[in-house]
Amino acid sequence: MKSNLFTVMKKEFARFFKDPRMVFTTILMPGLLIYVMYSFMGNGFSEMASEDEEEYRICTVNLPQSLKVFQGAEGFDIREIGEDETETVKEEITEGTGADLLVVFPEDFEEAAAAYDVAQTTEPAPNIDIFYNSSETGSYGAYQAMTATLDAVEDAMANKFDVNASDADYELGSEKDMTAMVFAMVLPMLIMVFLFSGCMAITSESIAGEKERGTIATLLVTPLKRRELALGKLLSLSAIGLLSGCSSFLGTLLSLPKLIGFDMDVSIRYSAVDYLWLLVVILSTTIVIVGAISVISTFAKTVKEAGTMVVPLMLLVLLVSIAPMLGGGATGEWYWYLVPIYNSVQCMTGLFSMDYSIVSIAVTAFANIVCAGLLVMLLTKMFGSERIMYNQ
Amino acid sequence: MEQETILKVENLSKTFRLSRKQQRLQKVKERQKKAVSNLSFSAYKGEIFGLLGPNGAGKTTTLRMLATLIRPDSGDAQVDGASIMKQPELVRSKIGFLTSELKLENFFTPNYLFDFFSSLYGVEAEVREERKRRMFSRFGIDEFAEVKVANLSTGMKQKTSLVISLVHDPDIIIFDEPTNGLDVITARTVTDFLKELKQEGKTILLSTHIFDLVEKLCDRVGIIMDGQMIVCDSLAALTEEESLEDKFFRIYQGELAGKGGQISEK
Numbered sequence: 001m002k003s004n005l006f007t008v009m010k011k012e013f014a015r016f017f018k019d020p021r022m023v024f025t026t027i028l029m030p031g032l033l034i035y036v037m038y039s040f041m042g043n044g045f046s047e048m049a050s051e052d053e054e055e056y057r058i059c060t061v062n063l064p065q066s067l068k069v070f071q072g073a074e075g076f077d078i079r080e081i082g083e084d085e086t087e088t089v090k091e092e093i094t095e096g097t098g099a100d101l102l103v104v105f106p107e108d109f110e111e112a113a114a115a116y117d118v119a120q121t122t123e124p125a126p127n128i129d130i131f132y133n134s135s136e137t138g139s140y141g142a143y144q145a146m147t148a149t150l151d152a153v154e155d156a157m158a159n160k161f162d163v164n165a166s167d168a169d170y171e172l173g174s175e176k177d178m179t180a181m182v183f184a185m186v187l188p189m190l191i192m193v194f195l196f197s198g199c200m201a202i203t204s205e206s207i208a209g210e211k212e213r214g215t216i217a218t219l220l221v222t223p224l225k226r227r228e229l230a231l232g233k234l235l236s237l238s239a240i241g242l243l244s245g246c247s248s249f250l251g252t253l254l255s256l257p258k259l260i261g262f263d264m265d266v267s268i269r270y271s272a273v274d275y276l277w278l279l280v281v282i283l284s285t286t287i288v289i290v291g292a293i294s295v296i297s298t299f300a301k302t303v304k305e306a307g308t309m310v311v312p313l314m315l316l317v318l319l320v321s322i323a324p325m326l327g328g329g330a331t332g333e334w335y336w337y338l339v340p341i342y343n344s345v346q347c348m349t350g351l352f353s354m355d356y357s358i359v360s361i362a363v364t365a366f367a368n369i370v371c372a373g374l375l376v377m378l379l380t381k382m383f384g385s386e387r388i389m390y391n392q
Numbered sequence: 393m394e395q396e397t398i399l400k401v402e403n404l405s406k407t408f409r410l411s412r413k414q415q416r417l418q419k420v421k422e423r424q425k426k427a428v429s430n431l432s433f434s435a436y437k438g439e440i441f442g443l444l445g446p447n448g449a450g451k452t453t454t455l456r457m458l459a460t461l462i463r464p465d466s467g468d469a470q471v472d473g474a475s476i477m478k479q480p481e482l483v484r485s486k487i488g489f490l491t492s493e494l495k496l497e498n499f500f501t502p503n504y505l506f507d508f509f510s511s512l513y514g515v516e517a518e519v520r521e522e523r524k525r526r527m528f529s530r531f532g533i534d535e536f537a538e539v540k541v542a543n544l545s546t547g548m549k550q551k552t553s554l555v556i557s558l559v560h561d562p563d564i565i566i567f568d569e570p571t572n573g574l575d576v577i578t579a580r581t582v583t584d585f586l587k588e589l590k591q592e593g594k595t596i597l598l599s600t601h602i603f604d605l606v607e608k609l610c611d612r613v614g615i616i617m618d619g620q621m622i623v624c625d626s627l628a629a630l631t632e633e634e635s636l637e638d639k640f641f642r643i644y645q646g647e648l649a650g651k652g653g654q655i656s657e658k
Contacts, residue, residue: 007511015499214495221459221494221557222512223485386462 004224008232012206016240026201026240030194031247035255042258056142057098059089062105067153075145093133100142102131113157184353188345189321190252191245191282196317198244199289200310203237207297208306211389220389230294230379234372238283238290245286270354277361278351284368285344289317291375298382298389317341324349337363340371395436398564398595399458403467404431406453406619427453428619430467435597435612437563440590442610442627443599444640450619451599452491455568458597459489472564485513490557491568492550498542502533502552505541506559513560520559527555531581547578554582565589567598571605583609603637615640617647 016022055077063070063080071078079099081089092098105128106112112126128150132143164170210216219229270278293310300306320342337343343364350356382388406428410418418425428450435441443451456462458469460480468475474482496505503524510520528534531551536544544552550573558565570586571579586596586609600606606613607627613636614624622643623630630639 003514004512007508011508014504015497019499210497213498214493215497217461218494218496219512220461221484221489222509223481223514224512225481390462 004228005232005235008224008229009236012233012236013240015206016202016236022202026198026244027247030198030244031249031251034194034248034251038252038255039258042255054138056100056138056145058101058103058142058146059085059099060103060105061086062107062109063103064105064109066110067105070149073149090131093131093136093139096133096136096139100132100136100139101146102129103146104129104131118158180353184349185325186256187252187352188324188348189318191249191348192285192317192321192341192345194248194252195241195245195282195286196289196314198248199237199241199286200293200307200314202240202244203290203293204297204300204303204306204310206233206237207294208300208303211298211300212302217389220383226383227376227380229383230376234287234290234294234376234379237294238286241290242283242286245282270351274351274354277356277358278348280365281344281347281351281361284365284372285341287372288340288344288368288375291372291379294379295375295382298379321345334359334363337361338367340368343367395439397434398437398472399435399441399469399597401431401433401454401458401467401469404454404457404464404469405429405466406450406457406462406464426619428457428464431616431619431621432467433614433621433624435595437595438590438593439611440586440596440598440609442606442613443597443616444601444603444606444613444636445599445616446601446644449616451616452568453619454616455489455491455566455597455599458483459487459566460484461489485560486562486564488557488560488562488565489568490554490566490570492572493568494553494557496541496549496553496556499540501538501540502528502544502555503537505552505556509556510559515560523559523561527558530585531555546573547575550574550578551581554585563594565594565596567596569600570598571600571602603635603640607631607636615643617644622647 016026055075057077057079059079059081060070061081061083063078070076083104086102086104089099089102093100093102106126109126109128116123116125118125130143130146133139134143207216210219220226292313293306296309296313297306300309323342324345336346337360343360347356347361347364350360405426407424407426410420410423410425414425415421415423431450431454433441443454445451453462457464458471458476460476460483464477468477470476471483472486474486476483500508506524506528507520510524515523525534528537531554533548533552533555536548536552541549541552567586570582574582583605586598589596598605598609610627612624612626613630615622627636630636633639634642
């Protein structure tokens with residue numbers, strides 16, 4: 001029994017690792033692709049952000065004395081113009097050449113603003129006209145920056161009370177907690193998706209592919225037990241799927257700081273024990289995923305058909321994985337951890353947000369192993385079924 | 393002299409469910425097709441037994457049942473004392489089964505596959521190496537031992553399949569249409585090899601629709617039509633009065649006319 005299981009696994013590994021193209025496309029490429037793509041996207045974002053820091057070219061009409069400080073303000077390049085020039089500047093803004101923004105103050109802005117009392121007057125408040133072009137990023141940015149600044153000025157003029165104005169540290173959550181929250185929302189989904197796609201490629205190839213090419217029948221005429229074949233395939237494919245998943249995960253982890261734009265020192269935040277539990281969860285999940293895809297691939301006649309048949313399962317996994325992004329953290333009740341896939345996502349959410357119990361991880365690992373065992377039994381039955389194995 | 397029965401087939405039956413499309417194509421109303429019905433015969437140790445019949449007669453189904461790839465609905469067969477129903481794994485360890493439907497993985501080399509299948513059959517490393525050397529040189533595979541199956545010629549692939557189906561040196565060899573799709577040279581290599589195997593004392597069960605092959609190789613012949621054994625006798629007895637081909641067509645036409653042929657067994 002053991003030696004045949006080993007022989008099957010050795011063959012599966014040989015099939016995979018001796019094929020440089022397969023190793024490249026399944027293990028190296030996903031991680032590399034994700035790293036390059038995310039880094040590229042991250043650089044793009046930060047470049048856009050730095051573009052925003054350039055000075056906005058703003059034209060003003062009747063700029064009040066009290067607001068002349070704007071002229072020295074960082075980010076604003078203020079040019080005072082006369083009322084007769086407004087039409088030319090508007091054209092510039094429309095075409096995206098020259099000025100980004102035109103701000104027109106009422107002539108007696110300061111007096112009108114000072115005299116205005118919201119409780120007593122029936123007159124409308126003094127109005128500032130700001131002309132902008134939302135199809136130009138520069139102009140729209142300038143508009144947002146200017147309205148925000150003017151809002152602040154308005155607040156300062158009629159100050160009744162302040163919020164968080166002292167030097168105290170109001171944010172009680174540490175940066176660690178914030179990082180953990182971001183991780184808990186994003187990473188479970190990414191891990192599940194990468195694991196699934198990694199497992200899908202190799203499993204459908206190894207089972208539906210062997211069926212399609214008629215090579216699995218050659219194995220079935222040997223004294224090899226169906227159970228040995230099922231378990232051998234499951235274990236070796238899980239190992240390869242895990243490697244593929246790891247590659248994608250590593251690519252994500254290394255490029256995520258660039259993408260999100262802040263530096264996360266991962267090694268400090270999660271302890272070795274956290275990682276160990278994560279590994280336990282991921283390992284047991286991989287076996288379940290490979291088992292489920294194996295069963296579907298065995299039903300399929302061709303690799304192509306297997307690819308189509310796996311889609312509903314993939315969508316289901318995706319849906320379950322997105323759940324943590326809607327917030328709420330991990331579930332507390334242990335019995336929820338008996339549901340495969342859902343339990344893995346919940347465990348990972350708990351692990352990344354540093355709020356988990358050993359019981360939930362133990363229940364998850366147990367449930368996943370039992371589920372994988374059942375899938376192996378089903379697969380064994382299917383390998384023995386002539387209707388499934390020879391349904392050309 | 394009483395010959396030792398090594399393969400005993402008893403009342404094997406197998407029905408297949410037809411899809412609606414198949415029903416339409418075959419113009420039948422029944423949802424089921426009897427591929428093999430109540431088939432019985434025996435093969436003696438050291439002989440070549442030929443199952444002769446037209447396409448769709450049930451030859452391949454019978455051989456697949458004997459190789460335990462599919463399960464009979466009823467009946468049983470003893471392969472060197474092992475029951476195909478109760479001890480399928482033991483049966484598989486005793487036979488070598490070769491058909492064109494069983495393919496080798498293109499990615500691997502004949503050398504790797506020989507070792508892989510040897511370990512599935514539990515062949516010792518020393519025995520394996522000696523056997524591999526002998527078989528590879530017998531079929532000229534040694535030059536291509538490290539070439540991936542994908543890059544071998546059709547003939548070389550077939551020879552490799554043949555060699556690999558015999559890695560465990562089985563006493564009973566089952567060949568489904570052994571020379572189908574082979575060029576004359578490779579076909580000759582295979583038939584010569586079958587004769588050699590017989591001389592070594594192996595029992596061979598083969599299916600074919602080629603009279604010439606049966607006349608050249610077989611000791612005894614079973615003629616199957618519509619899943620039933622019509623005649624089972626020694627080649628000598630069958631060809632006493634007329635050629636095998638004439639005999640076959642006389643039976644065939646008799647079957648068509650619904651009279652039924654004469655069933656005899658020696």
